[in-house]
Amino acid sequence: MSSDILTQLQTCYDQLLTQFFSTISYLSQRHPLIAPEPDPDDPYTHPPAAPTQTPNPDGSIPTTAGTVPGPEDSDRAPYPLRPAAPQVFANAQRELAEDLVQKAQQIEFLISKLPGIDRGEEQQAEEIKVLVQKVRDMEERRKAKRKEMRECVKRLDQVILGMAESIEYSATNGHGQSNGT
Incomplete structure (x- = not known):
């Protein structure tokens, strides 16, 4: 899950960078100021x-x-000034600023969703110890089940071999054969 959040964060940072570039380009090319x-x-x-x-x-x-x-x-400059009307420029400036703030809030939200972001280092270390102990317990249970499975396979082998010997014994002693008369 945190990898999804990290991917979303990277995407948001890329989008924010693009928005910064676009905003600066717009402001530098469309401002209504006169060159000094x-x-x-x-x-x-x-x-x-x-x-x-x-x-x-x-x-x-x-x-x-x-x-x-x-x-x-x-x-x-390769991109000459194309001044916009003062009201149009002010509206665009406000909209660009709102977009930047919205993207920053989205990034803040994603950061707040990262696991462990609201816990101290000691709490995180304690959680890691608990998780390590859980992994050890599960590994012990897995080993016990594996041992139990091997014992079941051995018993099953003995049963199958016993049945095979029984069938072979019956076939060689004439038991289980029917007479044609």
Whole structure:
């Protein structure tokens, strides 16, 4: 039973992870906010108009420009913003939050159903001792029944052999044979 609960827990955690990803994706792509203006002091969002160059140790001017932002800094995100109306966004945000809370409550419920979750370590150790003793008792009963079964098989063998000898004795002494006359 606990393996079923563990499987359900794993499924719920996978679903929760998917919900987190979907929620973050939705919120980051559909928010009604406007992107901030580029910072003139940040070379990654606003490259300088005239690149500053420091001379090389030999006094010559380097041929490469200053900090040049890479494509990861200047290209648009692969998923452009598609703002939703403020009321639609607020409703979706509330619904996504409720879904996350509901999934978390489902996980909490499954965890509460795990065996031994409400017992202390000492209680669990005591239960294990009791179960070990029950297993030992059952093993002793199984051994006794096994011994009893072997004795019954021996007696049955003796009865069958006795009957076979009796039939063989009757056949050789002429008993049990009918005359044709």
